Amino acid sequence: xxxxxxxxxxxxxxxxxxxxxxxxxxxxxxxxxxxxxxxxxxxxxxxxxxxxxxxxxxxxxxxxxxxxxxxxxxxxxxxxxxxxxxxxxxxxxxxxxxxxxxxxx
Numbered sequence: 001x002x003x004x005x006x007x008x009x010x011x012x013x014x015x016x017x018x019x020x021x022x023x024x025x026x027x028x029x030x031x032x033x034x035x036x037x038x039x040x041x042x043x044x045x046x047x048x049x050x051x052x053x054x055x056x057x058x059x060x061x062x063x064x065x066x067x068x069x070x071x072x073x074x075x076x077x078x079x080x081x082x083x084x085x086x087x088x089x090x091x092x093x094x095x096x097x098x099x100x101x102x103x104x105x
Contacts, residue, residue: 012026012030041055044057051089051090053087053090055082057081058081060076060080062075062076062077062078063075064076
């Protein structure tokens with residue numbers, strides 16, 4: 001995997017290595033999964049991936065913000081945002097992987 005960011009290419013390579021299918025088929029698998037997640041979120045559906053987490057769409061209302069340079073109040077338009085809530089399994093996995101051996105005292 002490249003650096004600190006996992007890319008589509010990294011995911012495609014992981015699928016290729018795990019399943020032994022061609023790189024082209026692996027790329028199609030990755031793209032199809034991402035398209036399905038995106039399409040579901042666009043329709044306002046929640047996407048739950050067991051032992052990983054839940055993606056959902058939340059509507060934000062019109063609100064007033066402040067331009068930090070001028071201090072002028074400006075309206076922030078209503079919009080939809082994607083939220084992600086990690087499962088306890090994922091949280092535990094991440095935390096177990098980062099515990100220091102000397103911190104268990």
